Structure formats: C-alpha cells, structure tokens
Amino acid sequence: MLDRITQIIDQGGRIDAVQAGWLWEQADDTTLQALASTVRARFHPPDRATWLVMGIVNYTNVCVARCDYCAFYRFPGAPDTYLLSEDQVAARIAGILSLGGTMVSFNGGFHPDLRIEDYTRLFQGLRARFPDDLTLYEMTVAEFMFVCKRTGISYAEGARRFYESGTRWISGGGAEVLADSFRLRHSPGKYKVEDFYDAQRAVLDAGMGSTATMVIGFDESLEERLQHLERLRRFQDEEGRRLASFLCWTYKPWNTELGGAELGTPEYLRWLAICRIFLDNFRHIRTSVLTRNQDALLGLRYGADDFDLPTEDEVTQKAGATISLEFQRILDSARVLGFDPVHRAPLAVPTPTEA
C-alpha cells in the first residue's frame, strides 16, 4: 500500500480516504513528513513559511447553541454575559494593531437578539475607523448561518447584504468536525453539514472570501475525520478552489461540559500531515500556534506552510489556551527547524481556480 501511495503522490496524484486512513494507522512519522512535504512542494518553496500577527475579537459570549465542547458561551440571562459596543470593539482592534496585527477575526456566540443590520452597522462603523489595508474576517460561517436564520433571510440574501455593506471576508470557523454524527452528539442545535456548505457556497458566490477549518481531539472517530476531509475536498473542487486556506487546531478541554484530555502534539502533527496530503486542492495549510504554541512550528515539517501569531482569543483561552506575545522567540523556533519565516500580507479574496 505504501508503495502505491508514494507513487501517486510523487506523480502529482490524489489519494482516497481508504489510503488516507491507512496512512494514519500504518505510516510512521518520517513517512508522513516526507509525503506531506512532497505535496507542500507543489505550492511552496520547501524552506519557506509565512506568518502574520492577528487577533480574534469575541464581541459577545451570549449563545443559544449549547455546544458541549465550548467553555466560552453563556446562555442568555446568565449574570456574566456581555455584548461589546462599537467603541469597545474598536479599542480591542487598536490593541491588536499596536502589537503588529494586520488581521482581525471576529467570533462571538449565537446571540438571539442580533439581526443582520446589527452586524452590518457595526462593521461599517469599524471599517470607517481603521485603514483600508486592515483585513477583517467579520464572522464565522456558523455565525453567518445563525444571523441569516434569525433575520429570516436566505443565505444568498444574507451574503448579498453583507457584501453590499462592505464585508469581504467570513472565516470558515465553527466547523469543528463536519460529520453529522459528530454534530448530533455535541452540538445538535448548530447546523447540519450540508447546511454549512450551502452557507459557504452563498458566501463565495456573493464575492466574499472564506476559509476552511477543522478541530480535532474531541471524541471523533477516524471515519468522522475522514468524512470531514472528503466532503471539504469535494466542495473545494466544485467551487473552483475558492477557499483560501485550511487551518486545523485542537480542542481544549478545560471548563467545558464535554471535558476529556487534551490531544498531544504528536497526534496533531500526524493529522496535519494527513490533511496536507489529502487536501491537494488547498494552497495553504496552516498550523495552529493558538492551541499548540511553539510546538505548532513543527507542523511546518508535516506539510503546513503558514501560521498566525495570535494576540488574543477568549474562546480558546477560556478552554485552556495560553497565548505568548514573544513573537521573536516563536519565529526563531521556525528558523531552528530550517524554515525562513516570511511576514506576509493578508490574502486577497480568491477568484475561482486561483486559491
């Protein structure tokens, strides 16, 4: 089996889910590194890695979804709920810029009182306050779905209204494991997998950029992980490779209803390699400093080519993530591993087949 897989990869081909599962269960780390590096080299110089500084602003912790893996949300009416004002959000963005940030993502809860105009008004106000070259990922696909439903409009209409109000990026966050069996166990009220992809398609068709994400280390099976990758690769084929990047990170179990133990770095790195090998229609595979700290840089040897240096994210910090602002130390660890870390500008919104 390994000879066959190696031949496919060396010839620029594509492996299937059975072969990916075999690699996960049978291949050693050295083999995974080599195969992932071969696929990486189709897109990037072997010793080059890119990075930028970014922060995630969590504008509200009010949420009705009740995902059992989430330590961040508070149900409406709880004493410690919050919803930041535009001034408060602007102050958080200013703090991220002062640390060298060039990109800001937004991630809040499913707030039942917010409608699409609340978001478009907030982001129009924020864009007017900051330079045009600051890239804003204004919500996750999961939040986009919820606000469209609460407003009583289709995803196509919601995407059109966001685009016309100036939104250019929505992130692929809120995906965790895109297998309906997983969703049913842990967040039955959030969405169904095909619903998620319908929303992604609407975002892209309206002219906005989006990304793909995955979170591992809950109780998901290998089959569920592979379902996630298979459906995502098919979507990326169908949509002309318009998802700009893929980021995989790991579940943090502290203060969550689900609990459990944290996944170790070796398993994260092995899965990152599987993602790089399997997702051959993604240019960028990103490794997660937010959840693995300096260890994330080892992901560059397992096929990743890009990473954020995060400044804040309450969602993962509440569940146990620790953030270091010693950016030079983190970049030096990439150099020690033999990579030249190059600061990059935020990506342009991809057009079909350019991603």
Ligand code: SF4
């Ligand atoms: S993960 Fe997101 S949607 Fe789920 S409970 Fe937490 S804030 Fe709500």
